[in-house]
Amino acid sequence: MFPSLLSLGPSHDTYQSAIDVHKQQGASSPSAAASSFSNSSTVKKETDLAVDQEVEELERVSSRVSEEDEDGCPRKKLRLTKHQYFILEDKFKEHTTLNPKQKQALAQQLNLRPRQVEVWFQNRRARTKLKQTEVDCELLKKCYEALTEENKRLQKELQEFKSLKLTAPYYMQLPAAAAATATLTVCPCCERVANAGENPSTPAFALEQKKSHFFGHFTRPSAAC
DNA sequence: GGGAGTTAGTACATTACCTCA
């Protein structure tokens, strides 16, 4: 029904390699050129028969035949041409969604069905979102690692202050008012109250510790608690 | 005005196809 010529494939690199294959090989087969869909079992054979196609011809045929796949046949996979791919990418940079008019115009321009343009934009949005999620994930991972390190450092510092307090208790006592102020501070995120027992003795330290704690909350929310 | 049904568009999950190592 649909002779298989085109090496249908998704990525631009894959597409380019397919184009290269056609450029390198020299024969031609008009019948083979008549399809953009193929079964995997026949792709290579058909490709061999259709080696003399010019790229633009390949692209043109690819698009045309994709429109013919409307007769209930098992689903076949369109291979977007380089030209189609770049135009679509261009439009996607302008706006990630299309209104019906734009969709229709683009479909016409690319010789695709509007539905195919619509699907491409859907999948493209999904890919963008996935990539962004990966980036966010990586960022959160780095934040987590930095916070872990910071936490370790602070714990160590705390231990040092505690041991310092044990060795010089009389000089490190807080004035009553300052101590009270320090102990009443509540973290807005985890609602933990820093009590006197946990606090190191100096107000300066208490302030620094809270500042660091809150800074952690405000810059990297969940990881700090 | 507001509820029910319809339509169109989108996100999301999944499937199916294709290429390549």
Place this chain on the structure above:
DNA sequence: CATGAGGTAATGTACTAACTC
């Protein structure tokens, strides 16, 4: 040559907003 992995077009489903009756 067979096969599994990866990329992506296509499909199915759920949700939402706009519209009509």
